[in-house]
Amino acid sequence: MAGILVALLMLILGTNDALAGSKISALQIKGSDTMVNLGQAWAERYMEEHPDAFIAVTGGGSGTGMASLISGTCDIAMSSRNIKQKEIDQANAKGRSPVEVKVALDGIAVVVHPKNAVGKLTLDQLADIFSGRIANWKQVGGADAKIVILSREVNSGTHVYFKEHVLRKNDPGLKTEFAPDALMLSSSQAIADEVAGNPSAIGYYGMGYISPRQKVIAVAKDEKSEYIEPTIDNVVKNLYPISRPLYFYFNNECQGLAKEFIDFALSPEGQAIVKETDFVPIK
């Protein structure tokens, strides 16, 4: 009995020794579901080039990533929204101070059913539609049908961005909310499917999801401006009004692999991967 225990103990100690002796360094990246594919693409390429590095990328939502960064269980948090003051306070209380790096851009496309006659809207019209003030398609030049509003769940960075920048027009004083009868769907794919099958639906998702099964709405800042389609060019040139930055957050004391990985993500090679995964490079 005791013999087994000793053997077990030696095994555990032995493995530890072996791990410490080797040069493998590990990096934990966690956060935004929007960015998981991008993060994984970066990690895979980086590990191909640096076989002694190990990078694990997991999703869970921007808030999950922040929570892990604060508690120290991940090295880099991916986030599709800015860090909140409350989270900074919590991190400071633990002696950490998160640093923000912008790593990519994402355009948010507003989509309707391909048969919908409406093809362009202003930001004000979008705000009115998603907050429920415009309830019928004929008010914006479409058929006489009730508008079915599709939104992501509140755990989505996309939801938060859309509310703050479209519904509330970047004005923190505005208290506009999504209409209470807006359908809350748990994934961008669910929105894509529902829009494709429902002629009176309107929804939003990241540009990567655009497909011929939905019709993309051209958006204008106001009635006098030009209506712009969400294309990579338009987002890079900052013409399309609904685009957002994607961030990496890390704790200031973390160096080494984390720093190298972020440098890689920002390099021309890293930014080429951004384009491959249907996001928009920052340069």
Next chain:
Amino acid sequence: MLRKFKEFVIEKLILLCGIASVIFVALIFVFLLKEGLSVFKFVRIGEFLAGRSWYPISEPAQLGILPLILGSLWVTFGAAVISVPIGLGCAVYIAEIAPGRTKEVLKGGIELLAAIPSVVLGFIGMVTLVPLVKNVFHLSTGLTGLSGSIILAFMAMPTIVSIAEDALYAVPKSYKEGAFALGATHWQTIWRVLLPAASSGIVAAVMLGIGRVIGETMAVMMITGNSAVIPRGLLEPLRTLTATIAAEMGEAVVGSEHYFALFAIGIILFIISFAINVTADLFLHKHK
């Protein structure tokens, strides 16, 4: 000496296993209470339970869960209306009428139904049931409480059928023979003798089926639309308590009022399913 020592150790180990589940439940409940009750530092209990707006991430957050409670109740009610008659009918058929081979096939089928993961049922519902509900009732969307109720009814059926069937099976044979001897037909025997005699087990079956429905998360999240409005019927989108926790927990800032509110919703769910299970237990042991 060594034998006695061994005996002692094993006894204590088994004791530990025996009370482990109780300890876990207690720990979970304590944790739920500790985290959930903190929400009442931010919002009064009346506002929380009867508030009509659920905007948890706004500043200031609006944490009214009345739409969510009613959403859960509506879906559960719909699922019960569908699954109880079908489930009981099925149980009676299996226990009393079906010949040997049919019985085995049916029982196997029911067990298989219980084995389908809820996310799979949700996915099937999303692809097939949601468009069907939309077209049949001419709605603007098929993501409604009714779609959720139908899928949940499938999930409650196995529980209802197997427990109700056991209850019918446990009715002493002499009751049935007595009824036949008095000249009752088979149906009269089932309706007037067997069902009343098995009533406590049947009520327990229904309660446990409902307990399964109210705690179900994945399928309802996928097909009920999740709008936090006070539902006026089953043909509208609605949002349940479980879906709210599942959808929002990932993003809630730890230690925020939103985070505590989700735990408080957990307490409410815990209380509801605890009440349902206790009721079922009372009925199950009524005649024992």
